[in-house]
Amino acid sequence: MIEARNINKYFGENHVLRDVSCTFHPGKTNLIIGQSGSGKTVLMKCLVGLFEVDNGKVLYDDRNFSAMNINQRKAIRQELGMLFQGAALFDSMNVQENVMFPLNMFTRKTLEEKFDRVNFVLKRVNLENQNKLMPSELSGGMKKRVAIARAIVMNPKYLYCDEPNSGLDPQTSSVIDLLIQELTYEYGITTIVNTHDMNSVLSIGDSIEFIHKGQIWWSGNKEEILHMGNQELNDFVFGTELTKRLRK
């Protein structure tokens, strides 16, 4: 379980996160939704410590992450995986080396054990026998899947995904969404997904935080979200032509 308690974050004069409190549960896909620029990425980066919060705290299973020093944080970071918006694969390494990197860095496994683990996770994301391809040779969807494989290779307790579908076609998007959801259920991971894609919201939104101008505006789940009277939320939910027509 990950908890954010009264997080505030400023960039100079820009008050990006305003008193954000929310809880993310294990074995669920927890969504953070909102328009571009509403503060989703900043919130995620505050949760993982890539940005320092100006006040408030972040708890990982009751461990106060915000109060930890670099070495204590490193221990927590080895329990978490993150899928970045642009996949962030190391472009000097091939698929296999990318996925094996955390194992090389943090484990004392033998080469054979590492290969087994890498092939297992690559198979899990449906990328068998592509080990030697370089990131530049992969399609957008494949990059995301390699990045997911790299994020889960250490068996994380917490998984962060920043806009997993950005730049993907709708079909590939839902393949990635479902993959993230399956992994979450299979391993009981506490998964947090940033998205502005209503398709994802309706298919994998076990728990949803709607963030508007840096504030948590609404919380709920995918069943509730279509029947809310809230103006800002409705503007977001029914923002596309397709959803507008469905509503009628």
Next chain:
Amino acid sequence: MLRPLSTIGNYVLLMRRVFTKPQKGRLFWQQLFFEIDQLGLDSIGIVAFISMFMGAVVAIQTAYNIDSPLIPMSMVGFTTRQSVILEFSPTVISLILAGKVGSRIASQIGTMRVTEQIDALEIMGVNSANYLIFPKVVASVLINPVLIVFSMCLGIIGGWGAMMFSRLVSMHDYILGIRYDFEAYTIFYALTKTIFFAFIIATVSGYFGYQTQGGALEVGQASTKAVVISSIVIILFNLVLTQLLLG
């Protein structure tokens, strides 16, 4: 006035993260050999080309400027050797390397920054500053002196070649000149400078790459900055080190 100061402050803070023990020794050695190849061996061609021509030009200019019969023609060999060892190889070649290696380091690390690869390393719990910059610094400090010694030899050979073809000075005189009054200290002086310059190139470029914010445009700017600033710092340190070592 405050910008340069805060840049120096940030540089020092970054270096404190760079100069720590690598988290995984085996990965460090792998990286080190990779960087020696990328930053050093890959520059051999350009270093050889520039050194030969530099030595040739110094020899020809000296030969044309000696018009007093009282000065022996062996001065040409002597002057070529001294200029190449004391200044041309360590400083000019280091400036060339600041351009070639510095822009490469800054753009590579800058690209990793803007595509969130550095964030990905940090998330895993890797000290990205140490992982990315430290092997490059060690590789440069190890391989640049080798390149410079190589450059010195080729510079002197270049001068010899120019004299052979132009027949301005006899081979006998040239060789006599390059062997005249040789002090090993000059080599020590040149290599000390080289090591300082190598450190400057790798750390300054690493800094500008690491601090990049934005996108492809900023990566280009970071790489230009890396080359300009490391060249300026090299020129400044050249004066200081020369005063300290020869003064």
